[in-house]
Amino acid sequence: MRPMARETSESSGRLKQIRTAYTMTKKVDTKIGLIIAGVGLITFGVFLAIGFAVDHPVYLGILGFVVAVLAMAVVFGRRAERAAFGQMEGQPGAVAAVLDNIRRGWNTNTTPVAVTRNQDAVYRAVGRPGIALIGEGNPNRVRPLLAAEKKKMARVVGDVPVHDIMVGNGEGEVPLKKLQVTLMRLPRSITPAQVTQTNDRLRALGDLLSKAPIPKGPMPKGARMPKGGQVR
Structure with missing residues (x-):
């Protein structure tokens, strides 16, 4: 593909994403x-008025146009993010979508480390603050999962801090829209080398548990899978 054609294709793709x-x-x-239109017009109008006041309407008008476009983009981005969180809130997999958008500071996995048949889930992230276990679903069902996961990890993570976060709008819970900010604000407690070491140990633990033998055939009524299976 020629460079110009590639640039045209990329621009078309971005415009399509914006429209969507x-x-x-x-x-x-x-x-x-x-x-958005109001933000743009007000921003441009303020700069243009200042331009006339200081006798530089063209210069301030151009600057105002650029700032207005940036302001419109920022406002649109924030409101689009808020709308997206509003649509995802309470839906299974909402936490995975947030973790998938964390670009730095955390090693995240959008596959839950523990789930129930009611689609409650616990996700894990490892970063400089330590380990974050994020629960999604009914708190009464998720909190035992969080406790079980912490107990399981204690065998391999030593004194690495573990933060349990319950996503929701109840007391002591973190709203979905504030999850990323909450993770980014946790205090740093371990070194980058410890992050890598902890992540490797947890992966090895997961591989070990996933290879644990599970009886074939239907499970007896009321029975539970071993903790390695993580389905309850």
């Missing part, structure tokens, strides 16, 4: 168009 994001956001935030 706008369409999805507008379903939840019906005033998004008016708000």
